[in-house]
Amino acid sequence: GTVSILLLCKVPGTLSFFWHYADISHFFQLAAVACLTCLLLKAIQLYQRKRWMTNVLRDFQGAPTHWFYGHVQSVRRDRAVSTLCLFTKISTLLPLPDGSSRNPLQTYEFLVPWIGKGLLILNGPKWHQHRRLLTPGFHYDILKSYVTLMAESVRVMLDKWEKLIPEKKSVELFEHVSLMTLDSIMKCNYSLHQIFNPSPSLLCRGNSYIQTVLDLSVMLHKRILMPLYHNEIIYWFSASGRRFRKACRLAQHHTGILYGPSDPGLQILKKRRLDFLDILLCARDEHGNGLSDEDLRAEVDTFMFAGHDTTASGISWILYCLAQYPEHQQKCREEINDLLADRDTIEDDLGKMPYSTMFIKECLRLYPPVLLVGRELSAPVTFADGRSLPKGFLTSLSIYGLHRNPEVWPNPEVFDPLRFSPENTSNRHPYAFLPFAAGPRNCIGQHFAMNEMKISLALTLSRFELSPDPEKPPVPIHLIVLRSKNGIHVYLRKLC
Numbered sequence: 001g002t003v004s005i006l007l008l009c010k011v012p013g014t015l016s017f018f019w020h021y022a023d024i025s026h027f028f029q030l031a032a033v034a035c036l037t038c039l040l041l042k043a044i045q046l047y048q049r050k051r052w053m054t055n056v057l058r059d060f061q062g063a064p065t066h067w068f069y070g071h072v073q074s075v076r077r078d079r080a081v082s083t084l085c086l087f088t089k090i091s092t093l094l095p096l097p098d099g100s101s102r103n104p105l106q107t108y109e110f111l112v113p114w115i116g117k118g119l120l121i122l123n124g125p126k127w128h129q130h131r132r133l134l135t136p137g138f139h140y141d142i143l144k145s146y147v148t149l150m151a152e153s154v155r156v157m158l159d160k161w162e163k164l165i166p167e168k169k170s171v172e173l174f175e176h177v178s179l180m181t182l183d184s185i186m187k188c189n190y191s192l193h194q195i196f197n198p199s200p201s202l203l204c205r206g207n208s209y210i211q212t213v214l215d216l217s218v219m220l221h222k223r224i225l226m227p228l229y230h231n232e233i234i235y236w237f238s239a240s241g242r243r244f245r246k247a248c249r250l251a252q253h254h255t256g257i258l259y260g261p262s263d264p265g266l267q268i269l270k271k272r273r274l275d276f277l278d279i280l281l282c283a284r285d286e287h288g289n290g291l292s293d294e295d296l297r298a299e300v301d302t303f304m305f306a307g308h309d310t311t312a313s314g315i316s317w318i319l320y321c322l323a324q325y326p327e328h329q330q331k332c333r334e335e336i337n338d339l340l341a342d343r344d345t346i347e348d349d350l351g352k353m354p355y356s357t358m359f360i361k362e363c364l365r366l367y368p369p370v371l372l373v374g375r376e377l378s379a380p381v382t383f384a385d386g387r388s389l390p391k392g393f394l395t396s397l398s399i400y401g402l403h404r405n406p407e408v409w410p411n412p413e414v415f416d417p418l419r420f421s422p423e424n425t426s427n428r429h430p431y432a433f434l435p436f437a438a439g440p441r442n443c444i445g446q447h448f449a450m451n452e453m454k455i456s457l458a459l460t461l462s463r464f465e466l467s468p469d470p471e472k473p474p475v476p477i478h479l480i481v482l483r484s485k486n487g488i489h490v491y492l493r494k495l496c
Contacts (some may be wrong), residue, residue, distance in 0.1 A: 059387045105374045105394055106230060110220055114248045115305055116298025119444065133283035133291065134299065134444060137189075137276045143447055146188040147347045150452050153184040154459045161464065161492055170469035170489040173319050177456075178210045178312040184452060185307040189276035190300075209254040212247055213309055217479040219244045255297075255304050276303065303445070310369040311449045313481040314435075315456045316488050317367035318360055320474060322457070323466035323490040325415055332356045333461040346458045350451055353458065358417035360453050364435035366415065369481045371400040373437055399434050400482075408432050465493040 108121050115121070119130050136142070157180040164171055186192040219240065223229045235241040280299055284290050291299065322329040335355050340346065374396050382388040389395065404412040409419070409432070418424060420433075436443035443449070460466070469491060474484035 056390060056393065105376060107220070107224060107374065110223055113245065114216055114251060115301040116294070118295075118298035118302030120302050120306060121298075129285055130291075130295070130299070131440075131444065133285065134280070136283075137279040138444055138448060140447075142279075143451060146448070147350065147451060147455065149187045150184050150455050151346060151459065153180050153187065154456050156180070156183070158459060158463055162494060165492055165494055170472060170491050172487040172489050174312065174316045174483065174488050175207075175210065177316045177319070178213075178308065179207065180456075181308040181312045181315065181452065182210060185304065185311075188448075189303060189307065191275045191277070209251065212251045212254070213305060214479075216244070216247050216251060217309075217481070217483075219247065221479050251305075252297075252301060255301050307445060307448070310481050311452055313369035313483065314364060314367075314449060315453055316484075317369075317482065318363045318453060318457060319460065319466060320468075320488050320490060321359070321363045321367075321415065322461070323468045326467070328359055328415070328417060329461070329466060332359050332457065336458045336461050340458075340462060344459075344462070346455055349458075350454050353454060355417065356454065356457055358420040360450070360457065361420045361433070361435075362415060362417040365403045365409070365419070365433060366413075367476070367482055368399045368403060368435045370435075370437070371398065371478050371482055373397050373399065397434075399437075400478075402432070402434060463495060465495060467491045467493070 112121060119127065119134060122130055157176055160176065161171060222240065223235065223244075229235045229238065229240065236245070277300070280291060280296055282290075322332070332355060335353060339349050339352055374394065377389060377391055377393045377395060380388060380391050402408065406412055408429070431438050436446035436449070467490065469489040472486060472489040474488045475486050477483050477485045
C-alpha cells in the first residue's frame with residue numbers, strides 16, 4: 001500500500017485525482033445514508049398512519065385487503081367492471097378499498113396539470129371567492145338564453161344520425177354526443193359558433209379535443225391504480241408521466257382558442273347576451289379584485305372538461321336507457337308529442353315534462369356521470385349507528401354504490417322512473433340521490449346539464465325510435481366519468 005501511494009505521488013496530478021475520487025465516494029456514501037434515512041422516516045410515518053387508521057376504523061368492517069395495496073390488485077384484474085362492483089359493495093360505511101397508502105383526495109391533485117386549480121380543485125377561502133364570482137353565470141335568466149343554442153347543437157347531431165340510418169348498423173352514441181355537448185358549451189359559455197361547422201378544421205379540432213380528454217382519463221385511471229405513480233417525482237420522470245404532460249398541453253392548446261381565436265373558420269357570435277366567459281372576465285369581489293390570468297385559465301379548462309364530458313356521459317346513458325326500456329321510451333314520447341303538438345321547438349317547455357324528468361333522474365340514479373367524490377371532514381362526524389370519524393379524516397363517497405344500496409332504494413336494479421314521483425320522493429332522505437353531489441360543493445352547472453339532457457331526450461324522441469344492439473351491450477367503466485368500455489351502441493329508426 002505504501003509503495004503504491006509513493007508511486008502515485010510520482011505521477012503529476014495523480015494524488016489530487018485520488019483525493020477527488022475519495023471526496024466523490026464520500027459524497028455518495030452520505031447521499032445513500034440520507035436516502036435510507038428518508039425512506040426509514042417515511043416508513044415510520046406510514047406505519048404510524050396505518051396504526052392511526054386501524055384505530056379509527058376498528059368499528060368499520062370491510063373485506064380482507066393486502067396490507068399495502070388494499071383492493072388495488074383485485075381492481076386491476078378487470079378494470080372495466082370490478083371497480084363498479086366494488087363501489088356497489090361499499091354503499092355503506094366501509095373503509096376505502098384503494099390501498100392503505102392512498103389519499104382519496106389525490107385524484108383531484110392529479111387533475112391539476114390538466115385543468116389547473118379551478119372550482120373543482122380549490123378549497124378554503126379561494127374556493128369561496130371563485131364560487132361566489134361564478135354563480136351569476138348560472139342564473140336562471142342566463143341559462144334560459146342558452147336553451148335555443150343547445151337545441152341547435154342537438155338538431156345538428158340528429159341530422160347526422162339520419163344520414164347514418166341507411167347503413168343499417170347500430171350507432172355508437174358517446175362520440176356523437178360528446179361532440180354535440182362540446183359544440184353546445186362552446187356556443188353557450190364562450191360564444192364560439194360552432195364545432196359542427198362545415199369547416200373540416202373545426203370538426204377535426206372538436207374530435208381531437210374529445211380524443212385527448214379520453215386519453216387523459218385513461219392515463220389518470222392507470223395512475224390511480226399504480227401506487228408508485230402517486231409520487232410526483234417518479235411519475236414525472238416516467239414514460240407515462242411524459243405522455244400525460246404532452247396530452248395536457250394538447251388539451252390546453254384547444255382551450256387556448258377561447259382567449260384569442262386565430263382560425264378564420266371560427267364565427268364569433270354578435271354579443272346579444274353575456275356569456276360565461278364575459279362573466280368570468282367582468283367578475284369582481286367586494287374589494288374590486290377580479291380573477292388572475294392563471295385563475296381564468298383554470299376555470300376555462302375546468303368548465304370545458306366538466307361542462308361537456310360529464311353531460312355527454314349522462315345523455316349517452318339516457319339514450320341507452322330509452323333503447324333498453326321501450327315501454328318507458330313510448331311514455332316519454334307521448335308526453336313530448338302532446339307537449340310539442342306540431343311545433344319543433346322545446347325552448348319554453350322544459351318545466352312541463354314530468355314523466356321525462358322522472359325518467360332522466362332514474363337514468364342518473366343507475367348511471368351517475370360522476371361515481372365517486374372525495375372529502376376531508378371539517379368536523380368530527382358521528383353516524384346514526386354510533387360509529388364516528390374524526391376531524392381531518394379523508395373520506396370517499398361512492399355515489400354509484402349509494403344509488404344502488406337496497407337499504408335506500410328497494411329493488412335498486414329495477415328501472416322505475418316512478419321512484420321520483422312526488423309521493424315517492426316526499427319521505428326520501430334528501431341525500432339519497434346525488435348525481436350532482438350536494439351541499440355547498442354541489443355541481444354549479446347542474447341546471448345547465450339538466451336542461452341539455454331534457455332537450456336531447458325530447459328532440460331525439462320526436463325524430464327517432466331507439467332499440468338496443470344485443471351484440472354490443474355496454475360495459476360500464478369508471479374513467480373520471482362513467483363510460484362504456486366498448487361504447488354505447490343503439491339502432492335508430494326514423495319516425496314518419
